[in-house]
Amino acid sequence: MSRNPCADAPPESLFRFVDGMPAAQVALIEDGETLTFGDLAEDSRRVAAALAEAGLKPGDRLGVWLPGRAAWLSVFLACCRLGAVAVAINTRFGPGEVADILARAGCRGLVLEPAEATRLGEAPDRRRLDLGFLLVVGGPMMAPPPEAVAVLDHDALTAAPPAGPVPEAGTPDSPCLIVVTTGTTRRPRLVLHDQGTLLCHARQVATAFGYAAPDTVTLQAADLSGVFGICQALASLAAGRPNVLMGRFEPARAAVLIAARRVTQFNLTDEMLDHLLAEMPDRPAHPWPWLDFVGVSQFDPTLDDLAARAETRGLRVHGLFGMSEVQGLWALQPGELPLDARKQGGGRPVSPHARVRARDVSDGPRGRLLAPNQVGEIELYCPDSLMVGYDGDPEATDAALTEDGWLRSGDLGFLRADGGFVFIARGGDALRLGGFLVQPAEIEGHLLRHPSVAACQVVGVRVARRSTCLAFVLPRNGARVAEDALIAHCRAHLADFKVPVRVIALEAFPTVTSPNGPRVQRNRLRDMAQATVDTGSVPPVDRRAHPR
Structure with missing residues (x-):
């Protein structure tokens, strides 16, 4: 494990880190066009200026209902500048789910594509929403906006002349992101993160995954509405390497982009990899020899042969582990392990400060700690990446932590003698x-x-x-x-x-x-x-x- 990349520098805001990167260095590739760090920083300034003029203030919440494109990141960084909070919403959610999240988070506005405005109008709880404005990405709205809601055009804003001074209230301690995760009840929980821990974790992921190598090109397969996708995107930025965006994952298109852009690394779920393998060219046996790392979150036991099938095609698979509460890409299986061990979920934490233990909870949450190879509930100590808490639910936040500050994951697994761990299954009926x-x-x-x-x-x-x-x-x-x-x-x-x-x-x-x-x-x-x-x-x- 490499040294902690956060140790030598004071905490830093995400937007100031992006501003400090070489302006001409390529940050993102989308639809055949490149976006440099300078472009991304300037786009976020222009969006921030417009959001501030629309009334978004430090601490306010902004719903982001977009696929994983450059606009998502420019809006997120704009929120970071203002000290506001981006609420990441899955584009596959239905209108009722979106309305519930917007209402619970208290969103002041919403960022969306034109077609989504029509879907939002179908929400049964639309009357509960108190949106002050909509920021539309990718063209004019296809439906009239809700009454008394201002409409901003993202594309026009980012094409406008350079913005003047922008209020920059964001700090490393400023909450900046809410992700929606499954809970133990009927209502998903809202997990809140701040700028400093997101950036620190991104740097640690970049180091552990080797993103800083000069030939690294990542593919953004995972959606930006969850920590799995967000953490890869931020790690690519932290490493200063280009990240190829594709909006929504499509296996055939992903195969084309991997070949055209000579992608070297990406992370995805086992089901996504299964579909990608079906799109690989039949010949040669190893069509993408430059692709040297595929991180896989394994959840489907019926795909147990997936890693072996991938490796026969030259794709080297590493098992991963992450949670919304501690961020995605929190651990990965080391490359020196044999395939049967390397493909398993879990691994070694990317932070040298993180620790893992397993507890026997058969008789309650204060059961005994377990030795390696004994199955129990996984608990995580993660000072560099832990959430601020469940938004609006301090009781649930307290219940998620042990008395000595470890996170109760609710997952089953066991420790390995080498200091790593193996994830077996999500707890409960998820x-x-x-x-x-x-x-x-x-x-x-x-x-x-x-x-x-x-x-x-x-x-x-x-x-x-x-x-x-x-x-x-x-x-x-x-x-x-x-x-x-x-x-x-x-x-x-x-x-x-x-x-x-x-x-x-x-x-x-x-x-x-x-x-x-x-x-x-x-x-x-x-x-x-x-x-x-x-x-x-x-x-x-x-x-x-x-x-x-």
Whole structure:
């Protein structure tokens, strides 16, 4: 592990770091055009000036509902300048989800593409929004703006003459980013980070991943709405190396960009890599010999052979680990490990100050600490990258930390004797859908709002090598359950990857007798769901309680 790249310098604001980079050095490549650090800094100044004129002040929140393009980064850096907070919103979220996030975060404005304005108008909770302005990227709006909302044109702003003085209230301690993560309840949590820890972690990632090598070119495969994508983008900036942007991940286009731009490194999920392998040229066996590092977040156990398949095509796979609370790319498996160990999630932390331990929580959160190779809940000590907290939820923030300041990850894993660790599985019932963690309770809560549904259970299934979900429901008071109507109910307001592939009505859920009363057997529901999609039939439910 290299020395701490943050140790020799005082804390620094993200925007001041970008301003201090060589102005002519290439920072981003998008649609065949290059954007230098000077271009990025100037674009962010112009956007910041317009946002300040629109009333955005230090501490205010700005929703950013954009794909991973250069405009996303210029808006984010503009927020950093002003001391404001960018609220990263997944472009695949439905209008109801977006409205809820904007309202909970108290967003003063929203940045979006023209087509998204139409979708936002479909939000059932639109009346809850108190937006002062919209900043539109990529052309004129396709729908009239909400009443009394000012509309700013991002493209016109960045093409205007150089801006004059811009208020620069941001400091290293200024909160600057909220990311949305799955929680244990129906409502996703809002995770708040500040400028200093984001930059420090970016420098550590750049060092640990070798981004500073003179030939490094990264591909931005992961979306910027989550820490997985944001941390790669910031690490590329910290290293001063070009990052190729593609907006939304498309495997065929990614294959073209890797060849055309001679991409040397990127990070993505196992499902994304599986699709990319299908787009690789058949000949030669190793078509991209300059590509020497592929970081993979592994969540799908059915893709256990993925790393071996990738390496036969010349792609060297490294397992990764990250969380919204401690940032993405928090750990990686070292290159000297054999493939079977190197492909596993986890690794060694990129920060020399970070530590990992495993705890036996079978008898409660204060169980004993475990020796290497014993499976327990992973706890993380991460002073360089830890979140400020869950926005607006100090109780949840306190509950996430141990008395001595370690983060309870909720994940299962074990320590290795060499100081690294292995991630086994996410804790609880979280599903990996569309490359994102989703709590079943979020989808269940939406279905329960339909008048025909009395109870609901959502479980994960595999359909055509894709992770998706299936819902089981109990009718309310003998109501007729129309599957098409319930799927449409979900599609109207949820992200497409959260929409169940089937909604099946049952007379009862399978249960097991426990000391605290009957408990739904989710493992049996998962088996039933997979059989349903594999055969097209619905297995019968034995309504008797089963012993453990």
